[in-house]
Amino acid sequence: MAAFDPSLDKDVWKESVDFERSVVTVGVKSYNEGTxxxxxxxxxxxxxxxxxxxxxxxxxxxxxxxxxxxxxxxxESL
Structure with missing residues (x-):
């Protein structure tokens, strides 16, 4: 199995929520055009x-x- 290649990891959709002490991000990612x-x-x-x-x-x-x-x-992006 090949090593993880960050250039193949694509953001399909992403949105973040800002809180007092942190930021939580919900995203949809696709690696190497996969699921x-x-x-x-x-x-x-x-x-x-x-x-x-x-x-x-x-x-x-x-x-x-x-x-x-x-x-x-x-x-909707899955």
Missing amino acids: PKLQLSRQNKRADGELSFAKLGRLTKEEVEKVLPLMQKAL
Whole structure:
């Protein structure tokens, strides 16, 4: 099996929601023109204002309420 090639990983659709301490992104990605797949990711806001990737982990009720509609929109691209 060949190594992962980032140039073959394409964003089909992507939208983010900004929260007080993080940004959650819902996206649809396709690798090497393969089957599109849903991807959820989180970036935490550091003290200096920069974003750093983190495990998505658990979601608060507020996050779920904002992310679920984006997941519904993402379905159209799957």
